[in-house]
Amino acid sequence: MKLARPVAILISASSLVLAALVASPSAIAAPATTIGVGTMPTTVTFTPDGKKALVANEGSRSVSIIDVATSSVVRTVAVARTPRDIAVTPDGVHAWVVGWDPGALDSVQIITIATGAVVNVDVFTGSPSSVEFSSGGQLAWILGINGQLTFIDTATRASAGHVEVPIDAHDLLMAPNGRIAYVTGGLGSWPGEYTGIDTATRQVVSQGGYGSHRAKAAMTPDSSKILSLVSYGQLKISGTDDANPQYISGFDDQASAVAVTPVGSHAYVTNTGDGTVSVVDLGNQSIIETIPVGLRPRGVQVSPDGTKVFVANSGDDTVSVITRADRTVSADLTERLSGIDRYATAVKISEEGYPSEVGTLWIATGQNYPDALAAAAAAASQQAPLLLVSRDTIPPVVLTEIARLSPEQIVIVGGLPTIGSAVRTQLRALAPQPLVELAGATRYETADLIVRYAFEANPPERVFIATGANFADALSAGGAAGAERAPVMLVPGTSETWNPQIIDLLSDLGVKEAVAVGGQPSLRWQFFYWLGDYYSSEFSYERFSGPNRYITSQNLNGASFDTADVVYLATGEDFPDALAGAALAGAQGAPLYIVPPTCVPKRVLNDLARLGPERIVLLGGTPTLSTAVEQLVPCA
Structure with a gap:
C-alpha cells in the first residue's frame, strides 16, 4: 500500500474559494506514450476517422501530423504564421490552420493532410485565433481577436461575410448539433462573456457568461452543456442559456483547455502550471483522477472513438498519449x-x-x-x-x-x-x-x-x-x-x-x-x-x-x-x-x-x-x- 498525499491546491482560509480536490480513479490509464513534436505545441485535433492527430507548434511555426495507431510523427508541415488553432474538414482531407504574427497580413494555411501540401489564403479577420466548420463543411468560421468573426466559403475560399463579436474573443465553439456557434471571451465586459450565433442566419442570438477569455472551452455531445474554465481553478458547467451553472474546483489556476469524451461521460482539463491533466466524471461532477503529463500542457483532445487522449505539452515540445481502457475488478x-x-x-x-x-x-x-x-x-x-x-x-x-x-x-x-x-x-x-x-x-x-x-x-x-x-x-x-x-x-x-x-x-x-x-x-x-x-x-x-x-x-x-x-x-x-x-x-x-x-x-x-x-x-x-x-x- 502506498498512501498518496493528494495533489491539491492548499487554499488560504481567508480565501473565499474552497477546493474540492480530488485525484482519484477512473477508467483511465496513465500516459503510456510521449511523442516528440515541434517547438511549443499548444493545440491538438483529430481527423474525423481518428487515424491522424494534428498538433500546432507555435514556437517552430509548424504542424505535426501524427499517426494515431503507431503514435509517431509521419509529417511536419511548415506554415507561414504562428499557428493558433487547427480544424479538419468534415471529409478529413484538409486541415485549416489559423494564426497571426504582429505586423503580418492575416492568412489561413490549408494543408492537404495526405501529402502535406500547403495553400495560403489571405483573410481579413483581425488576428485569427480559432477556426471551426459548419456541420456540412460548406463554411469555415474564423474568429479574430480584434472583434470579428469571418465566414469563408470552403469551395471558393472567398469571404462569405462577417459578424462583429467582442474584442479579444479567444475561442470558438461549434455545437455538435450544428445549430449554434459560441464565441467565448471578450474585453470590455467581465472576462468570460460569450456570444451565441445562429449558424443558419449567422446572427447573434444570445449572450452570457462562460469561462475565461484565455481558455479553450468545450461542449457535451448532446449540445446541452458548455464546459469552461473560470477564475480560481474552477470548471463551470452550465446550460446554453447559462442557467443553473455548476462549479467544480481543484484545478490549476493556469488551467487552459478542456475536452469532452464522445459519449459525454468524462472531461479532461489541462493544468498548465502543474503539468497534469485532471479527469472529470461528468455524472457526479467530480475530479476522479489527476494524470502527470509533460511540462505546461496547453491543448487536449479526445479521439473520435474515445480510446485515446492527446495532450500538447508546450513546455517540453511533446504530446502525451493517454489510453482510455475499462478497468475491471473480480x-x-x-x-x-x-x-x-x-x-x-x-x-x-x-x-x-x-x-x-x-x-x-x-x-x-x-x-x-x-x-x-x-x-x-x-x-x-x-x-x-x-x-x-x-x-x-x-x-x-x-x-x-x-x-x-x-x-x-x-x-x-x-x-x-x-x-x-x-x-x-x-x-x-x-x-x-x-x-x-x-x-x-x-x-x-x-x-x-x-x-x-x-x-x-x-x-x-x-x-x-x-x-x-x-x-x-x-x-x-x-x-x-x-x-x-x-x-x-x-x-x-x-x-x-x-x-x-x-x-x-x-x-x-x-x-x-x-x-x-x-x-x-x-x-x-x-x-x-x-x-x-x-x-x-x-x-x-x-x-x-x-x-x-x-x-x-x-x-x-x-x-x-x-x-x-x-x-x-x-x-x-x-x-x-x-x-x-x-x-x-x-x-x-x-x-x-x-x-x-x-x-x-x-x-x-x-x-x-x-x-x-x-x-x-x-x-x-x-x-x-x-x-x-x-x-x-x-x-x-
Missing part, C-alpha cells in the same frame, strides 16, 4: 466480516486485525454515534482495536474478545449517559492499568479530549475536520486519517462563530494544515475563514466533498490512496460497522469506503480496479450490505 476478491449484530461484527473486525494480545483497547457505544466518531482515527493511531458495548451491558461476545485481547489498558469514550457505571466497573476489572475515561459535556468536547489523549504526545502534520452533526463524513475521514496517523476533529461546521476551543486544540498540536471532509452546509466556508483570521494567517486547508456522503467518501479515498492490499466497504446508512472498521482500516493504512446497501457505485468499482487489492472486505451481514454488494453489482 467479485472473487470479496469476503465478509460479520456477526449476528453490530457488537459481534465489531468482534470479527477485531479478530481480523489483532490475532494476539494488545496494549490498548478502545471502547465506544454501539447505540449512538456522537461520542464515538473521533475514536476510530485515535484507535488506529495506537494500533488498537475498537469494540462496542451498550449503555448498561457488555455483550458476552465482547467479553470473550476482551479476554482474548488481554489489553494492558482500556480507553472508553463518552460519559455516563452513553456508557453506564455498571459497564465501567466491569471494564476496570479487565485490564491492569487504570481505566481511561474520555468524556466531555458535548460531543465536541469529547472529540477534543480524544484528540488530545491520542495525539498530543506525537502531534500530526495535519488534522482532518468533519462535522459532528452526522456520522458519514467523519467515518469516511476515520480510515484516511488513521492511515496517516492523523486525528479527526469534530466541529459544529454550520456555525460561523469564532470558537476558542478549536483554536486552542490546533495551537496545542501545532498544526496549521487541515483536510476538510464534507461540503456546504455541513462545513461552512466561514468556519475556515475565521480560522485564518483568529488562529493563524498560515492556516491552510483542502476540501473533499460531493453532492452526497458516498461521493464525499469516494473523493477523499481516491485522493488519499494509490494502491491498497485490502479495501473495506461499509454501509453509509448506519455507523457501527464503519466505526469499528475505520479503526482497523486506518491501522492497516487501507481505505474504507461507505457504500449504499444494495449496490457499489461505479466510481468505487473504478477505484478498486485502480488500487489493485488482493482482498475486498465487506463489513456487516446481508441486511447491512446485500449480496449484490458482495457481487460488486454497480449502481445504476
